[in-house]
Amino acid sequence: MKKINKLLYIFAIAALLFTSCNEDEFLDAEPKGALNSSQLQTPEGIATLVNSAYAGLAQNFTDPxxxxxQPASNWSFCDVRSDDAYKGGGGVGDISEYHDLELGNIRADNFTLERKWKALYVGISRVNEALGALRDVSLEDVPLRDIHIGELRLIRGHFYFDLMKNFGSYVYIDESISFDEREKVPNTFNVQELWGHIEADFLDAIEKLPEQRELAGQVNKFAAHAYLCRTYLFQAKWDEAVIQADAVINSGRxxxxxxxxxxxxxxxxxxxxxxxxxxxxxxxxxxxxxxxxxxxxxxxxxxxxxxxxxxxxxxxxxxxxxxxxxxxxxxxxxxxxxxxxxxxxxxxxxxxxxxxxxxxxxxxxxxxxxxxxxxxxxxxxxxxxxxxxxxxxxxxxxxxxxxxxxxxxxxxxxxxxxxxxxxxxxxxxxxxxxxxxxxxxxxxxxxxxxxxxxxxxxxxxxxxxxxxxxxxxxxxxxxxxxxxxxxxxxxxxxxxxxxxxxxxxxxxxxxxxxxxxxxxxxxxxxxANFVAGKNEYLPIPQDEIDRSGGIYIQNPAY
CATH class of the missing domain: 1.25.40.390 (Serine Threonine Protein Phosphatase 5, Tetratricopeptide repeat)
Structure with missing residues (x-):
């Protein structure tokens, strides 16, 4: 069977140590660990937190x-809404929420949108938990401290990018915001500011990550360059995109x-x-x-x-x-x-x-x-x-x-x-x-x-x-x-x-x-119909708006 490298083994351990979120929780849920604070401040404890963040990339946060x-590949949110694919399956009633996405009949109570939103914020919460723990350790205590910060910021940037391209907006929460304060953060940032947060994550990852990593699956600085290229492309920053692409191309790797x-x-x-x-x-x-x-x-x-x-x-x-x-x-x-x-x-x-x-x-x-x-x-x-x-x-x-x-x-x-x-x-x-x-x-x-x-x-x-x-x-x-x-x-x-x-x-x-x-x-x-000015982005899930008590506002077209 497929060879399991050390990183994937740690993924499995991290999944056992951390529960993420159930259907009744949302983005302010604090990760629950089996390790105490003193254990988390060791290289091994930090590695567990970091690899829990990596595991979040698969967007698995519930069973069964x-x-x-909420596929990480976005086939249901992207391909099925494009001219590339049909929903498929056993007819239009088989996961009818996907059928609605395909027809452009997109409502804020479509449960797949809620699951996508939650899965991404579960991932962001894991990243912020790990970054918060890293604030309290030194390079002497955790020699890989800066590298861990770099990979975590790249992962967080990826999650926020996924939110941006699907919802056109997001609630920005970083490790400096306490769990009690998270439910008070609005989703009213302007688009330029939101892109700026993503760029900042990738730029810091470029600065902190090495060119080569020990294990397959671990990110390096060229992954951050490539993602920053994509970020600039989405904003029509053509010259900046070329510079970032060339950093990867000229690496020879x-x-x-x-x-x-x-x-x-x-x-x-x-x-x-x-x-x-x-x-x-x-x-x-x-x-x-x-x-x-x-x-x-x-x-x-x-x-x-x-x-x-x-x-x-x-x-x-x-x-x-x-x-x-x-x-x-x-x-x-x-x-x-x-x-x-x-x-x-x-x-x-x-x-x-x-x-x-x-x-x-x-x-x-x-x-x-x-x-x-x-x-x-x-x-x-x-x-x-x-x-x-x-x-x-x-x-x-x-x-x-x-x-x-x-x-x-x-x-x-x-x-x-x-x-x-x-x-x-x-x-x-x-x-x-x-x-x-x-x-x-x-x-x-x-x-x-x-x-x-x-x-x-x-x-x-x-x-x-x-x-x-x-x-x-x-x-x-x-x-x-x-x-x-x-x-x-x-x-x-x-x-x-x-x-x-x-x-x-x-x-x-x-x-x-x-x-x-x-x-x-x-x-x-x-x-079916595509409505210009509306269907480019998904609505903010209604359950999230309701839970926020009026803090969140819906995308204007919805």
């Missing part, structure tokens, strides 16, 4: 079904895998493309391991997994992989017809999406077929393939939990980072040729990676072709169109697309066009 309703298929391989998950990932495991001493519960609902049915079949790719996404005679995307006409197995397509299509008649990873018993689909009448037959563990892997749990996987979830990959740099260069209209080279490097990797083969391994499973963008037609306008399309193709189903559309200002036009076109194939989308 720890992260079903990261790069693209030569093989696209290695991106979702347990044996490759600490390779050079992964800048920071959430660590998952099996064989760690617990009943089903520290598996990725947040994505567990998404495994297909069929002989390989027998899963619940949520997070199904949209027909629109599959169509986006069609290419012209030069192997380039069909920007304007890709959705004029539905892709077939005889169409010429980008080879990433069949690494990303399960299609009828096409083999599924290394599974040799049968090709992907209708038995793998739970409700084809509602959601069609496409399967989410990229983010699933290979069913032949010795690391996958057989039986319940169906398709249980130790596959890590990437928070930031190198491919995402260099595309962020390319975007910043294009948006600021500087060095367009370098941006083209970056995008082509992504496409060249796909071009040179193994293509999906027929079940007998003799020939390609489909008509694959991918070309590189020529310099002759490369302008700022064309480059931006290419960049946006490349981010969709390369990062599909990774909890990124919706947030990209929002920050580009494209969400209303793209998603309402998508709904209008897709509803002819998926009739349950009739009546």
């Amino acid at each position: 079904n720890p992260a079903f309703f 990261y790069g693209l895998f030569s093989d696209f298929t290695k991106l979702w391989d347990v044996d490759s998950e600490h390779g050079p493309e992964f800048i920071w990932s959430i660590e998952f495991s099996t064989n760690d001493g617990s009943a089903s391991g520290n598996i990725n519960w947040g994505n567990l609902l998404n495994t297909p049915r069929g002989a390989a997994y027998n899963g619940d079949n949520f997070h199904m790719p949209s027909q629109n996404l599959a169509n986006a992989y069609k290419v012209d005679a030069n192997g380039l995307p069909l920007f304007d006409s890709f959705n004029s017809s539905d892709v077939t197995n005889s169409d010429q397509v980008d080879p990433r299509l069949d690494h990303t999406i399960g299609r009828l008649g096409i083999p599924w990873k290394e599974f040799k018993d049968e090709v992907y077929n209708e038995t793998w689909v739970r409700d084809a009448g509602t959601y069609g037959t496409l399967g989410s393939k990229k983010c699933q563990i290979d069913p032949t892997s010795p690391y996958m749990i057989k039986g319940w939990p169906w398709g249980g996987s130790p596959l890590n979830w990437p928070i930031i990959k190198y491919s995402d980072l260099i595309l962020m740099k390319a975007e910043a260069l294009i948006q600021s209209n500087q060095n367009l040729e370098e941006a083209r080279s970056i995008i082509n490097s992504i496409r060249e990797r796909a071009q040179n990676s193994p293509y999906v083969k027929t079940l007998d391994g003799i020939s390609d499973a489909a008509n694959y072709k991918i070309g590189l963008y020529p310099s002759a037609t490369w302008t700022q306008s064309y480059g931006l169109q290419a960049l946006k399309f490349e981010r969709r193709l390369e990062l599909a189903l990774e909890g990124i697309r919706f947030y990209d559309l929002v920050r580009w200002g494209d969400a209303s036009e793209v998603l309402n066009t998508y709904i209008q076109q897709e509803a002819s194939k998926r009739t349950y989308l009739n009546g």
